[in-house]
Amino acid sequence: MMAPLTILVASYTDSIYTLSFDPAPPTGYPALKLIARTIVGHHPSWLVSHPSDTSLIFTALEQPDGEIVAIKYGSSESVTGGEVVARAKSGGRDPCTLLVTEDELIIGNVSPHDVDSSF
Amino acid sequence: MPFEHVGLNKARQTSSHPHQVIFNPLNYKEDELLVPDLGADKVWRLTKRSDGKWTMRGHVDMEAGGGPRHVIARGMLHHPPLSRVRTYSSLASGNTLYTLLELTSKLAVHALPPLPASPTPLTSLFTLSAPIPIPDGMSAAEILLPEPNESFPETFIYTSNRNDPNPGGDTIAIFSLAAGDDKPELVNEVRTGLTHVRGMEFGGDDNRYLVVGGVEGGGVKVFERVDGGKGLEEVAKLGADVVASPTGFLWYC
Numbered sequence: 001m002m003a004p005l006t007i008l009v010a011s012y013t014d015s016i017y018t019l020s021f022d023p024a025p026p027t028g029y030p031a032l033k034l035i036a037r038t039i040v041g042h043h044p045s046w047l048v049s050h051p052s053d054t055s056l057i058f059t060a061l062e063q064p065d066g067e068i069v070a071i072k073y074g075s076s077e078s079v080t081g082g083e084v085v086a087r088a089k090s091g092g093r094d095p096c097t098l099l100v101t102e103d104e105l106i107i108g109n110v111s112p113h114d115v116d117s118s119f
Numbered sequence: 120m121p122f123e124h125v126g127l128n129k130a131r132q133t134s135s136h137p138h139q140v141i142f143n144p145l146n147y148k149e150d151e152l153l154v155p156d157l158g159a160d161k162v163w164r165l166t167k168r169s170d171g172k173w174t175m176r177g178h179v180d181m182e183a184g185g186g187p188r189h190v191i192a193r194g195m196l197h198h199p200p201l202s203r204v205r206t207y208s209s210l211a212s213g214n215t216l217y218t219l220l221e222l223t224s225k226l227a228v229h230a231l232p233p234l235p236a237s238p239t240p241l242t243s244l245f246t247l248s249a250p251i252p253i254p255d256g257m258s259a260a261e262i263l264l265p266e267p268n269e270s271f272p273e274t275f276i277y278t279s280n281r282n283d284p285n286p287g288g289d290t291i292a293i294f295s296l297a298a299g300d301d302k303p304e305l306v307n308e309v310r311t312g313l314t315h316v317r318g319m320e321f322g323g324d325d326n327r328y329l330v331v332g333g334v335e336g337g338g339v340k341v342f343e344r345v346d347g348g349k350g351l352e353e354v355a356k357l358g359a360d361v362v363a364s365p366t367g368f369l370w371y372c
Contacts, residue, residue, distance in 0.1 A: 005323055006371040007330050009339065012364035018371075019362070021330070021341055021355060023323065032341055032355035034362065047369040054372050081369060099140040099152075106173075108137040108154065 006035075006079050010047045010059060016071065018080060034064070036081035040069045042049050048098045057082065058105065060098050066109050090092030120173060124159030125133045128222050132158045138188045138221075140234055145194040145214045151176075157221055158259035160247035161231060162187055164234060179216060179229055179238040184253075186222030186224075191264045191276070192231055193217070215241075215300045219262040224250060226262070226278060226294065229299055230370065241301045246278045246292040248308055260317045263329075271348040276303055277329070279316040288337060289316040291329075293331035293349060309351045313337035322370030332365025339365050 002023045007018040025031050030053040044059040055074065059069040068090050076080040092109025099106040126132030134156040137250045143151040143164070152165040152173065161181040181187045195213035216231040216238065246259050261279045265271065272295040283289045288309040293305035309334040313333025321329050329342045329351060338359040342351040 002324055006327075007322065008369040008371050009332065009362055010318065010367035010369075011362070012334060012366055017362050017365075019330070019339065019357065021323075023124055023328070023354075030341065030354040031341075032339065032357045034357060043366075045366040049369060049371075052144045057369065058184065073371065097137070097139045099142070106140050108140050110136045110138055110157075113136070 008047055008057065010045050010071075012043050012045060012062075016044055016047065016057075016082065017069075018073075018082075029077060035079075038071060038081045038084075040071060040084055041067060044069065044097060046095075046097055048100050050100050051102060055079075055086075058098055058100055060090055060095035060107060062094045062096050064093045066092050066095040066107075068095065068105060068107065083095075120161070122154075122156060122163075124156065124161070126158050126160045126186070126280070128186065130143065131186060131222055132184070134158050138164075139190065141190065141192075143192050143231075145192050145231065148233070151234065153190055153192060153216075155190050155218060157186040157188050160185055160187065162190055162218060163227075166234065168295060176234050177237070178217070179231070180240075181218060181227055182223065182243060184222055185220035185225060185227065187218045187227070187257075188221040189262050191217045191221045191262055195300075201366065206208060210214075213300070213347055217262060217264065217303075219238075219246075219259050221258045221260065223253060224255075224259045224280055226259050226276065226292075227305060228303065228304060230301070244294075244303065244305065246280055246305075247290070248305060251284075256284075261319050263319065263321060264349075265321045265326040268325045270327065270363070271344060273297060273347055273349075274300075275306075275348045277319070279319055279331070281315045282315065285310070288312045288333065291316070291319070291331070291351060293351070295349065301365060307349055309342070311337070311340065311342075312339060312353075317363060318367035320368040322368075330368045331371070332362070332368065333359070334364050334366055336360050 053115040070086040122135035293307040314336035
């Protein structure tokens with residue numbers, strides 16, 4: 001029997017949403033519920049987690065003055081909303097993709113045409 | 120690091136548009152980035168110089184006007200994405216790049232040998248069983264390949280389409296690789312009831328579930344893989360009044 005699963009949702013609002021998906025609740029039908037909403041800024045459209053700390057989530061604000069936001073969430077058994085712990089410029093306009101390694105954040109700014117890596 | 124290239128589509132390709140950055144899991148010798156550039160019709164290949172800066176080492180050419188958005192690289196040993204296990208010897212054959220072409224709604228397939236060898240185009244096919252003539256306002260968005268496991272031993276590629284004029288919403292195309300890694304075949308189209316499916320991700324035991332979002336309508340839905348992965352069945356949903364404009368997902372552990 002699968003325990004409830006947590007899904008984080010990137011969006012074109014100002015928030016990242018925390019959802020709970022229960023494949024086999026007592027009611028018998030799989031259920032999807034909103035647990036929390038974390039306001040981070042304009043259009044956080046992509047999410048990645050840090051490779052060795054999966055509770056540290058990075059998102060990019062897809063806006064002309066692109067920004068990266070780091071958000072800390074709790075343990076998977078009790079996660080609700082997250083707390084913004086850091087922000088930085090993405091080095092370009094409309095960052096829409098991120099790759100995170102142990103010590104590097106690689107950002108695709110879709111306009112204008114920049115891939116920036118920053119440490 | 121600036122990208123400065125143009126493509127064929129006058130509306131969408133007046134400049135470079137790097138849309139994704141992933142590690143090439145097939146490169147066992149060094150870190151290599153694959154960057155699909157929607158504006159330049161290329162997937163760039165980058166590695167690090169001795170001074171630590173990323174530099175372009177090669178590229179994969181796509182069909183003019185195709186607009187590569189997202190890619191998956193897959194080798195014969197079928198490593199999970201982002202794995203850089205160095206105990207395996209480098210394989211020169213059987214490495215495949217699957218590219219989702221946003222502007223033409225196509226899946227392109229290339230042989231992707233190790234750098235500095237050049238890639239070879241193998242085939243491309245539509246992500247719609249009945250494509251409408253370009254320009255059609257549609258745009259493909261996401262491509263996923265959940266690695267086979269005990270529950271789902273066959274390999275399928277799932278791609279999302281956007282802006283379908285059908286009142287039933289956008290479709291997810293399902294391709295089988297039963298005929299070979301270089302021969303995907305469209306075996307199913309699932310009508311999602313969502314509008315503008317930009318993001319979707321597999322999760323749960325054996326990657327059994329697919330969470331999908333409609334940026335412009337329908338909210339969020341979870342589908343369960345059925346028929347060995349050849350099909351998807353909707354099992355849960357949350358309306359757009361609860362989660363507006365979902366663009367991407369992360370299954371949180």
